Structures are given as structure tokens and as C-alpha cells.
Amino acid sequence: MPTLFDPLQLRGLEIPNRIWMSPMCTYSAEPDPARAGRPTDFHLAHYGARAAGGVGLVMVEATGVTADGRISPYDLGLWEDGQVADFARLARVIADGGAVPGVQLAHAGRKASVDRPWRGGGPVDEADHGWPSVGASPDAFPGYPVPRELTVEDIRDVVASFAASATRALEAGFEVVEIHAAHGYLLHSFLSPASNGREDHYGGSLENRARIVLEVVDAVRAVWPQDRPILMRVSTTDWISEDPSHEREGWTVADTVQLARWAGERGVDLIDGSSGGLLPAPIPSRRDYQTALTARVRAEAGVAVAAVGRIDDAAWAAELVASEQAEAVFVGRALLRDPSWANDAATELDRARRYLVQYDYAL
Numbered sequence: 001m002p003t004l005f006d007p008l009q010l011r012g013l014e015i016p017n018r019i020w021m022s023p024m025c026t027y028s029a030e031p032d033p034a035r036a037g038r039p040t041d042f043h044l045a046h047y048g049a050r051a052a053g054g055v056g057l058v059m060v061e062a063t064g065v066t067a068d069g070r071i072s073p074y075d076l077g078l079w080e081d082g083q084v085a086d087f088a089r090l091a092r093v094i095a096d097g098g099a100v101p102g103v104q105l106a107h108a109g110r111k112a113s114v115d116r117p118w119r120g121g122g123p124v125d126e127a128d129h130g131w132p133s134v135g136a137s138p139d140a141f142p143g144y145p146v147p148r149e150l151t152v153e154d155i156r157d158v159v160a161s162f163a164a165s166a167t168r169a170l171e172a173g174f175e176v177v178e179i180h181a182a183h184g185y186l187l188h189s190f191l192s193p194a195s196n197g198r199e200d201h202y203g204g205s206l207e208n209r210a211r212i213v214l215e216v217v218d219a220v221r222a223v224w225p226q227d228r229p230i231l232m233r234v235s236t237t238d239w240i241s242e243d244p245s246h247e248r249e250g251w252t253v254a255d256t257v258q259l260a261r262w263a264g265e266r267g268v269d270l271i272d273g274s275s276g277g278l279l280p281a282p283i284p285s286r287r288d289y290q291t292a293l294t295a296r297v298r299a300e301a302g303v304a305v306a307a308v309g310r311i312d313d314a315a316w317a318a319e320l321v322a323s324e325q326a327e328a329v330f331v332g333r334a335l336l337r338d339p340s341w342a343n344d345a346a347t348e349l350d351r352a353r354r355y356l357v358q359y360d361y362a363l
Contacts, residue, residue, distance in 0.1 A: 004318045005181060005351045008056070008257040008327055010304070012227030013175055015100050015328075016354070017056035018321050019342040021047075022330035023104040024059045025234070027116040031079055037064065038086040039076025044093050051097025051206055054342030054354045058099045059231075059330070061092065062106035062180055063169075065161040069186070071106035072114050073129035078105070078165040084172050091173035098354060105165050105220075107158060109186025109254065109341045110135035110195075111145035124247065134359050136190040137197040142280060154310065155202060155212055158186070163219035172223065177224060178231040179216055179268070182237070183277030186270030187213050189257070192278050193252035194240050210259050221267035229269035231306070236273045236293040240282035242332040250278065253293050260301035271303040272330060273297055287316070295325035313346035 008015045029035075035183050043060075051058050064070035064077035078087060087103070096102035113130040114123050119197045122129035134154065135147030135328045150158065166177050181187035189195040191211045196203050202211050217232070224230055240250025273294030276283055283289060290309030298305040307326035311317050312334035320326050321350050343353040355363065 031073035032180035051099035053340035087172035106180035238278035
């Protein structure tokens with residue numbers, strides 16, 4: 001029976017335990033074009049502390065594969081070679097803390113070019129370092145500008161950008177990449193019929209709507225070493241089909257199961273199961289609102305998964321892994337509150353804490 005503190009083997013990579021840091025945007029990069037997208041001292045301290053706190057994998061927040069693919073002007077990005085050195089320093093800090101360094105590659109699509117959440121999070125214009133957004137269709141996220149619909153040539157460029165960013169992540173020293181296909185951002189907006197009204201071979205059927213995602217998987221797998229894993233974050237549902245106020249059908253768990261099968265066949269090693277984000281929709285308040293859906297994807301698609309969502313209790317995290325609902329857990333808010341949550345969980349569950357030698361005096 002697996003435990004939270006057993007290592008997990010994904011391809012040739014061994015991750016030391018099953019408690020992983022979820023990718024969470026900090027909106028703390030500099031907007032100045034000369035330094036845009038690069039990690040700052042804040043990022044070094046933030047991610048280094050969680051690595052030293054005992055997690056097995058640190059997944060660095062959504063990192064734009066293009067400049068206009070960032071969520072905000074304050075997001076990280078790996079769209080040019082000059083950003084690699086700063087990311088290399090961040091990867092080293094995470095590895096020195098005892099965790100595996102990973103990075104989430106993303107394109108925000110129609111939800112791009114917004115301000116920091118603590119400044120309202122609304123759309124920003126060019127005067128505030130903003131830019132025009134793009135999307136699967138010229139349908140706006142509520143309260144946002146109408147995006148420009150991507151052409152087929154644009155789509156090819158986006159796919160190539162994911163591969164180029166993965167190559168830079170490899171050069172920087174990251175051992176895991178995650179493709180962000182959730183939360184209403186570009187790839188999710190292609191997947192869901194509620195935001196994809198295209199009439200070409202990127203719209204309509206499930207196979208067509210999934211085409212860009214699978215092309216991204218193929219492109220990243222082609223440049224990413226065969227002995228290193230690729231993860232993919234998905235919204236297992238966008239909750240729209242449960243909301244009678246929406247006229248269109250949304251993305252469902254059954255759709256996710258099929259996507260997970262296709263992605264697994266193409267070289268995705270683990271599905272990171274989140275939910276929502278495409279359009280405002282009611283989300284259940286129960287604790288397993290998300291983890292139960294991810295467990296269903298695991299059972300029906302036959303793929304490895306990581307559970308995420310309201311996991312702030314060590315005993316429940318251990319149960320998710322021991323009952324084989326998930327291979328691992330991504331922890332978010334709990335790690336923002338306590339960088340040593342993983343080590344505290346080890347103490348609570350009577351397992352050995354993973355101290356760095358520099359902290360032996362604390363024993």
C-alpha cells in the first residue's frame with residue numbers, strides 16, 4: 001500500500017515523496033521589458049523555502065510560452081533564450097532544497113493581460129504593460145476584451161512555442177514539465193465547446209477540439225528527454241453542464257477521460273486534475289469536489305494522476321494515496337500558509353522529516 005512518503009518513479013526520474021507543491025501564480029515578476037518573465041529574488045526565496053520544507057516536487061507557477069501568453073505582465077515566462085539563466089538559478093535553488101524542480105508551461109489565451117489580483121485583477125491596456133489577447137474563438141471571458149481568433153498558422157506557432165519553452169526549461173535544469181490545459185486558459189478554451197465555436201478541424205468534435213492539446217503534447221515530447229516525465233494539468237470539468245443558465249454544453253469528466261487516454265498514448269505520464277475556470281459556474285463545497293473526479297479519471301483512463309484541491313489535512317492526503325485514488329497530491333494554499341507543511345505532515349503521520357543538514361540543530 002503506497003504512502004505519502006514513498007518515492008514515486010516516473011520514467012527515469014524518482015521523486016522522493018508524494019507531497020508536491022502545486023503551481024500557483026505569485027504575480028511577482030518585473031513588467032519592464034528588459035527583465036520581463038524572469039524569476040526575481042522573491043521567487044528564489046519562495047520556492048526555495050518550500051523545497052527545504054520537505055515537498056518532493058516543486059512545480060513552478062504558470063510560465064508563459066510567449067510574451068502574450070502570460071496571465072499578467074507580472075508573470076514568469078520562457079519565451080526567449082535570455083530568460084534561461086535566471087530560471088537555471090531557480091532550478092538549482094529548488095534542487096539544493098532537496099526537491100525535484102518542475103515548471104508549468106502555459107498560454108493564458110483570452111484570460112491574458114490582467115492586473116495583479118490584489119489590484120483588482122481586471123484587464124490592463126498597453127499603458128500598464130498589457131496587450132491584446134487571443135483565443136480559440138472571438139468569445140470574451142466575462143468582463144474581458146474580445147480576443148482575436150487564432151488562425152491555423154497562429155496555432156502552429158503556439159505549438160512550436162510550447163516546444164521551444166520546454167527546450168529552454170531543459171537547458172535551465174528542470175526535470176519535469178507540465179502542460180497547462182486547465183482553468184479557461186488557451187488550451188482549455190479549445191477543449192470546451194462552451195468557448196470553442198470554430199468550424200475548422202480545431203473545432204466541433206471532441207477529437208478536433210483536443211487537436212491543439214495533443215499537438216502540444218507531441219511537440220513537447222519530441223524535445224523532452226525520454227527518461228523524464230511530462231505532466232498535464234486539466235480541468236476535469238468546467239462545471240458548466242451542471243449549470244442550467246449556460247446555453248452551451250461544457251467540458252465534462254467523460255471528455256477528460258478520453259483526453260487522458262489520448263495524452264497517455266502520446267507520452268504524458270501523469271494527469272494533474274483540477275477543475276473550473278472557463279466561465280463562472282457553481283462549484284460544490286464538499287471536500288472531495290475535485291479529488292473524486294480525478295480518481296474517476298485514473299480508474300477509467302488507466303493513467304497516473306495527482307489530486308489537488310482543498311488538501312490541507314495530512315491524514316486525508318495520506319488516504320488519497322493509500323487508497324490509490326491518486327499517485328500523489330499537489331498542495332497549494334496550505335503550503336502558502338506554511339512552507340514546512342510536508343515536514344509537519346511527516347511528524348503528524350509519524351514519519352521521518354526530511355531535514356537539510358543545515359537544519360540538523362533543530363532536531
